[in-house]
Amino acid sequence: MKVFFKVVLVLAVMLSFAQVEAAQTINGAGATFPYPVYGAWAFDYEKVTGVKLNYQSIGSGGGVRQITERTVDFGASDDPSQPDQLQKEKLFQFPAVIGGVVPVANLEGIKAGQLKLDSNTICKIFLGEIKIWNDDSIKKMNPGLKFPQGEITVVYRSDGSGTTAIYTHYLSETCPAWKEKVGEGKSVKYPVGIGGKGNEGVANYVKRTKNSIGYVEFAYAQQNKLGYAQLKNKAGNFVEPSFASFEDAAETGDFDAKKDFYLWLTNAPGKNSWPIAGATFILLAKEKTDSNKNVVKFYDWAFKNGDNKAKELIYVPLPKGLKDKIRAYWKANGLQ
Amino acid sequence: MATTSKKNPVDTIFSFVTGAASFTVIVLIIAILYELVHESAPAIARFGIWKFLSSTDWNPVKESFGALTNIYGTILTTVLSLLMAIPVAIGIAVFVTEISPNFLKGPIGVAIELLAAIPSIIYGMWGLFTLSPIMSGYVEPFLKAIFEDVPVVGILFQGTPMGIDILTASIILSIMIIPFTASISRDSFNLTPAVVKESAYALGTTRWEVVRDIVIPYSKLGVFGGVVLSLGRALGETMAVAFVLGNNHRITTSLFDAAATITVTLANEFAEADNDIYLSSLFYLALVLFVMSFITLAIAKFFLLKAERKYSR
Numbered sequence: 001m002k003v004f005f006k007v008v009l010v011l012a013v014m015l016s017f018a019q020v021e022a023a024q025t026i027n028g029a030g031a032t033f034p035y036p037v038y039g040a041w042a043f044d045y046e047k048v049t050g051v052k053l054n055y056q057s058i059g060s061g062g063g064v065r066q067i068t069e070r071t072v073d074f075g076a077s078d079d080p081s082q083p084d085q086l087q088k089e090k091l092f093q094f095p096a097v098i099g100g101v102v103p104v105a106n107l108e109g110i111k112a113g114q115l116k117l118d119s120n121t122i123c124k125i126f127l128g129e130i131k132i133w134n135d136d137s138i139k140k141m142n143p144g145l146k147f148p149q150g151e152i153t154v155v156y157r158s159d160g161s162g163t164t165a166i167y168t169h170y171l172s173e174t175c176p177a178w179k180e181k182v183g184e185g186k187s188v189k190y191p192v193g194i195g196g197k198g199n200e201g202v203a204n205y206v207k208r209t210k211n212s213i214g215y216v217e218f219a220y221a222q223q224n225k226l227g228y229a230q231l232k233n234k235a236g237n238f239v240e241p242s243f244a245s246f247e248d249a250a251e252t253g254d255f256d257a258k259k260d261f262y263l264w265l266t267n268a269p270g271k272n273s274w275p276i277a278g279a280t281f282i283l284l285a286k287e288k289t290d291s292n293k294n295v296v297k298f299y300d301w302a303f304k305n306g307d308n309k310a311k312e313l314i315y316v317p318l319p320k321g322l323k324d325k326i327r328a329y330w331k332a333n334g335l336q
Numbered sequence: 337m338a339t340t341s342k343k344n345p346v347d348t349i350f351s352f353v354t355g356a357a358s359f360t361v362i363v364l365i366i367a368i369l370y371e372l373v374h375e376s377a378p379a380i381a382r383f384g385i386w387k388f389l390s391s392t393d394w395n396p397v398k399e400s401f402g403a404l405t406n407i408y409g410t411i412l413t414t415v416l417s418l419l420m421a422i423p424v425a426i427g428i429a430v431f432v433t434e435i436s437p438n439f440l441k442g443p444i445g446v447a448i449e450l451l452a453a454i455p456s457i458i459y460g461m462w463g464l465f466t467l468s469p470i471m472s473g474y475v476e477p478f479l480k481a482i483f484e485d486v487p488v489v490g491i492l493f494q495g496t497p498m499g500i501d502i503l504t505a506s507i508i509l510s511i512m513i514i515p516f517t518a519s520i521s522r523d524s525f526n527l528t529p530a531v532v533k534e535s536a537y538a539l540g541t542t543r544w545e546v547v548r549d550i551v552i553p554y555s556k557l558g559v560f561g562g563v564v565l566s567l568g569r570a571l572g573e574t575m576a577v578a579f580v581l582g583n584n585h586r587i588t589t590s591l592f593d594a595a596a597t598i599t600v601t602l603a604n605e606f607a608e609a610d611n612d613i614y615l616s617s618l619f620y621l622a623l624v625l626f627v628m629s630f631i632t633l634a635i636a637k638f639f640l641l642k643a644e645r646k647y648s649r
Contacts, residue, residue: 032607058607059607059608060608060610061607061608061609061610062607062608064610065610079610151496153496153498158578158582158583158584158600158604159583159603159604159605159607159608160396160604160605160607160608160609161608162608182397183397183398184397185396185397186396186608186610187396187604187605187608188395188396188397189393189394189395189396189397189398189585194498194500194582194584194594195582195583195584195594196500196582197578197579197583197604201464201579204464204465205498205500208468208469208472208499209472209498
């Protein structure tokens with residue numbers, strides 16, 4: 001009987017802790033891409049307010065499913081949901097942070113930022129139509145560069161990911177042949193190449209394979225010192241991937257609160273816009289007023305105090321104008 | 337044993353608890369099977385059984401799914417890894433049971449068990465960062481230079497050696513299944529009656545002849561069971577393979593090509609599968625693997641039981 005009482009006591013203590021924790025925890029799940037920055041923000045936020053954020057990076061698809069089934073306080077997705085979809089599932093949506101996808105190549109004798117490409121050549125390379133770096137269309141764009149002999153190896157993401165969604169959205173938007181043959185999505189059927197698992201897998205393969213080209217999140221291109229390319233944007237300028245060019249894309253992107261900010265940032269019209277940028281989004285359940293207020297409080301705090309932390313981790317904070325729009329959206333929907 | 341008929345309350349509780357624990361396993365298996373069938377029902381309805389198993393199309397954008405590339409990759413890597421693992425494993429077992437001096441048996445046994453205890457994700461990381469560069473830098477160019485121009489065999493060695501391919505994945509898999517095959521073979525070899533072996537030695541046979549004509553015939557059922565058991569393990573291996581196989585949904589003939597296995601596809605695509613038919617197709621794929629593993633395991637059990645019955649008399 002003594003044992004029995006001990007067990008009851010232990011259970012009671014555990015339960016009481018669980019309740020205390022539940023009152024001060026925000027639960028979220030979704031995209032893996034923003035996980036490091038949400039984690040860093042959550043750490044600081046807990047120090048200031050005592051409120052804990054528990055974020056599980058299970059993938060965008062999982063994030064959307066979890067919030068649709070109302071098992072978490074918020075879902076996160078790299079893949080914006082259409083307004084009618086949100087209406088149907090009774091969800092709110094707003095962007096939280098911006099990232100960019102960068103084509104990276106491993107070419108002997110060519111430094112990061114020297115290679116210039118446009119959407120058409122990238123599209124043809126990934127379709128397998130351009131097979132060598134010495135192709136005329138590439139040489140014409142890069143008059144000063146000497147390309148190595150040998151076939152191009154295409155490296156893509158083998159796992160489903162928001163990175164692939166943004167990248168293939170860009171290709172579909174700018175290249176009709178891609179749209180027709182492959183299409184866009186978090187996993188697509190690539191006609192040529194090898195697949196690496198995760199950003200780190202792709203970065204590793206590109207680093208190791210001569211004459212290869214792949215695509216990774218900006219942070220991975222920087223950390224692995226990969227040879228990123230300049231891209232020709234919609235305005236016709238060649239731009240390098242950088243905080244400035246991502247921010248420019250975000251500023252010129254027409255985020256509309258009426259459409260729940262549904263927007264792809266690819267092929268943005270700005271003069272200095274990086275063409276393959278994308279926002280990652282937060283999804284809230286409309287009827288969960290109390291927990292929504294907690295989530296919004298967290299992101300409001302992060303918008304105010306988290307920009308430097310985000311930049312440290314090589315994420316692009318939202319431009320000020322967009323933050324104001326989001327705050328107005330929160331107010332209009334009674335979230336703040 | 338008369339006391340058991342007098343029901344002691346502790347005894348009753350004890351038998352109830354243990355019985356419940358065992359029964360849970362059966363319930364779990366049935367529940368998993370039910371869940372797999374239930375979740376894959378939309379995909380089964382849409383693609384049918386034969387069409388799903390025979391289609392090579394795996395295209396999430398067009399929502400068209402077929403399992404053949406995955407099944408092909410699974411079977412190919414499994415068979416290749418078995419081909420590499422079995423000779424080594426049997427060699428280990430022969431050495432440990434027949435040849436090795438006693439003081440070496442312990443360390444070798446422990447080493448094999450340690451090999452089995454390494455988590456598969458570590459094999460995966462090691463494969464990606466260590467083995468794969470060695471493969472693409474040295475082993476594969478070497479194989480390519482020798483075999484590429486040989487007719488028929490040459491087909492296996494076409495393409496650029498990238499180190500992320502069927503060959504690398506199979507090698508990692510073979511390292512992972514060696515402990516299983518080796519330890520089951522060792523146990524089977526130990527079942528050979530000592531009297532028979534000693535008689536053979538008395539007749540002047542060599543060690544090689546004893547192993548070939550007495551130990552192996554005596555234990556072949558057990559060894560075969562062990563092989564099939566490791567086949568089951570190879571079928572289900574995920575993380576180690578996911579890192580070095582490339583997840584390429586195409587049927588390829590070269591060992592230097594990337595491929596996909598069922599488990600790798602599940603691990604790679606499950607988290608981001610956002611439409612219902614995609615998710616359902618992944619469950620369907622899991623169901624296919626479940627059935628495959630079940631059959632393999634049933635075969636293994638059949639042979640192991642047969643072996644036990646034959647020699648434990």
